Amino acid sequence: MPIYKFSQRSYDNLRGVHPDLVAVVVACLYRYTTIDFTVIEGLRDIERQKVLVEQGKSWTMDSKHLPQSDGFGHAVDLAPWVDGGIPWDHWSSFEYVAVAMKFAARHLGVNITWGGDWKVRDGPHFQLSL
Numbered sequence: 542m543p544i545y546k547f548s549q550r551s552y553d554n555l556r557g558v559h560p561d562l563v564a565v566v567v568a569c570l571y572r573y574t575t576i577d578f579t580v581i582e583g584l585r586d587i588e589r590q591k592v593l594v595e596q597g598k599s600w601t602m603d604s605k606h607l608p609q610s611d612g613f614g615h616a617v618d619l620a621p622w623v624d625g626g627i628p629w630d631h632w633s634s635f636e637y638v639a640v641a642m643k644f645a646a647r648h649l650g651v652n653i654t655w656g657g658d659w660k661v662r663d664g665p666h667f668q669l670s671l
């Protein structure tokens with residue numbers, strides 16, 4: 542089993558994310574994943590969300606990336622990291638990350654939803670389920 546380590550950027554991007562989701566991401570990287578991945582984004586502020594909606598990159602101001610009632614963000618965007626980059630056109634790489642995330646979540650007893658299972662697929666996106 543290969544051992545992967547988070548970059549400083551990945552750690553920084555987990556700041557402000559709900560501890561349950563952070564635990565799943567960390568367990569996933571260290572124990573479950575078969576592919577390296579990076580944390581693209583976690584907690585988002587309202588201003589950034591507005592910009593993303595204007596750009597058509599997000600369709601809702603109700604994003605789980607925004608601080609929720611408990612003060613934490615409830616979503617993270619993860620991307621596979623292959624040969625020094627993100628293989629955006631390689632869907633199965635995103636699936637590998639998702640499989641490992643689901644294993645880690647089940648192991649820790651945390652319910653998560655993968656954006657890749659949505660009708661409009663969002664491969665990097667994971668969020669706590671209600």
Ligand SMILES: [Zn+2]
Nearest residue numbers: 616617618666
């Ligand atoms: Zn997302």
